[in-house]
Amino acid sequence: MAAWCEDNHVAHDVYGNGALIEQFEEKIASLLGFEAAVFCISGTMAQVTALRLACEDRASTLVALHPTSHIIIHEKSNYQLLGHFHALLAGERHRPWTAADLRALPDKLGAVAMEVPMREIGGQNPTWEQLDAIKAHCRTRNAHLHMDGARLWEAAAGYKRTPREIAAGFDSVYVSLYKGIGGLGGAMLAGSRSFVERAAEWFRREGGNVIHRSPYVVSAAMQFDARIAAMPHYFRRTEWLYEVLRDYPAIRVNPARPQANMLHLHLPVSRERALEIRNRVARDHQVWLFGRAAPGALADTSIVELYVGENLAALPDQRVRDSIELLARGMAGQ
Known part of the structure; x- marks a missing residue:
């Protein structure tokens, strides 16, 4: 750096x-097709602030969220305890939104917050036609449409569309500077110039006005173009990996076809057993199969996430196949 x-x-x-x-703020705004963008120290701060302002503008404190929204699952009820807005859950937990899910809410909404792609269900997205229908519905109801675009760059490869094309029709977009980009941390919030200026003032009020943001921005900017250019390659590698996994019927893959460069594997062993297998393979074969594991919906099952980035893309094909074989043997007790 x-x-x-x-x-x-x-x-x-x-x-x-x-x-x-x-x-760099201007670059992100231009890539997404917005007037302006502003750095924020965390996506958690950026998103609830954006939704608070959106609700003020529409005179409604109600925000529609998917049951797997990061705000619901990972942010310790911050939106509620800090008085930002009230959440209404829309849709089914195991599938992406449709416009019908939003039409089912009779209330006047201040905002709709949509994750693209939906990480907790394996990186799924609505179809392009459904995404257009959701955008049209929000325009009709005068609801601010906000994108949780933490992995937008990955979704663009899956949709085979540019980030600007996906963002068109949204009123604001948050993107991460560390998830797919590999920076130290931080986020960007894009929208109209007046909206972004108001958000920046709220970031100061909330303690986000760090004196030097350049370490975060440098760590992202210095590799940003290369990471964005690599996303189609990562997606093709994910499609290849999906075909390899089809040879192991005990491993159930979600989604049915890759929609971003990530996959969720549903394993027929408990979380504890999955972690034991991971650690043994790492110790004996120097391969890190996955990071976290979560309990599955059924007893003695678990879910793990594979993110296809530079590490997996660089592994020789046979090394990847051998690693999956080690996972399968471990689950079989071998």
Whole structure:
């Protein structure tokens, strides 16, 4: 990072004012087709703030969320305890939204927050036609449509559309600077200039006004173009991996076909057993099969996530096949 800064004559920003961060904000806004974007120290802060402002604009504190929304599952009820908005769950937990799910809510909505792709169900997305229908429905009801785009770059490869095409019709978009991009942390919130300016003021009120944001921005900016360019390759590798997994019927893969460069594997062993197999394979064969494991809906089953990035893309095909074979043998007690 230091060498990159020297080569590019980068100096620290001061409270967000600086050439590098301002240019990178403009770059993200342009890629997504919005007037402006602003850095935020975390996606958790960026999203609930955006939804709070959207609700103020529409005079309704109700926000429609999918049951697997990051806000519902991972953010400790912050939206509720901090008085940002009230959540209404829409749709079924195991499938992406449809416009009919939103039409089923009779209430006046301030906002609709949609994750693209939906990570907790294996990176699934609505069809392109359903996504268009959701956008049209929100316009008709005058509901602010916000995108949780933590993995938008990955979804673009799956949709075979540009991020700008996917973002068209949304009123605001949050993207992560570390998930697919590999930065140290941080996020960007894009929208109209007035909306972004208001959000930036709220970030200050909420304690997000760190004096130097440049370490986060540098770590993302220095590899951003390369990571974006690699996403189609990661997706093709995911499609290849999916075909390999079809040779192991005990491993159930979600979704039925890849829609982003991630897959969820439903395993016929308990979470504890899955972790034991992972650790043994790592110790004996120097392969890290997966990170976290979660209990499945049925007894003695578990769910693990595979994210296809640089590590898996760089592994030789046979090494990947051998690793899956080790997982299968471990589940069979061999």
